[in-house]
Amino acid sequence: MKGNKKIPGGMIPPGYRTAPKPRTLESQKGDFEKIQASLLYCNRCQRPMPVRERLLLVLPDGQLFEYRCQRCGNSVGERTEKNTKPVKIIL
Numbered sequence: 001m002k003g004n005k006k007i008p009g010g011m012i013p014p015g016y017r018t019a020p021k022p023r024t025l026e027s028q029k030g031d032f033e034k035i036q037a038s039l040l041y042c043n044r045c046q047r048p049m050p051v052r053e054r055l056l057l058v059l060p061d062g063q064l065f066e067y068r069c070q071r072c073g074n075s076v077g078e079r080t081e082k083n084t085k086p087v088k089i090i091l
């Protein structure tokens with residue numbers, strides 16, 4: 001038995017930086033996949049909780065996301081995702 005080179009599915013090519021995130025859907029769903037919310041500290045729950053990401057605002061150069069606790073819905077943080085692609089704004 002020789003040449004048993006089987007590449008496991010979802011193998012990450014070298015040089016590809018990945019953030020520590022739960023591996024759920026490996027299929028390519030676009031750039032939004034890289035935005036994976038994890039645990040954030042919730043003041044109401046007094047402990048780190050899984051959060052849900054919501055699109056809060058669409059900015060000219062990016063998007064503002066808000067993290068809400070999945071349990072109580074408290075806002076626990078936000079982040080801005082900058083557009084990497086140039087946006088064409090037709091006036």
Ligand SMILES: [Zn+2]
Binds near residue numbers: 044074
């Ligand atoms: Zn909470």
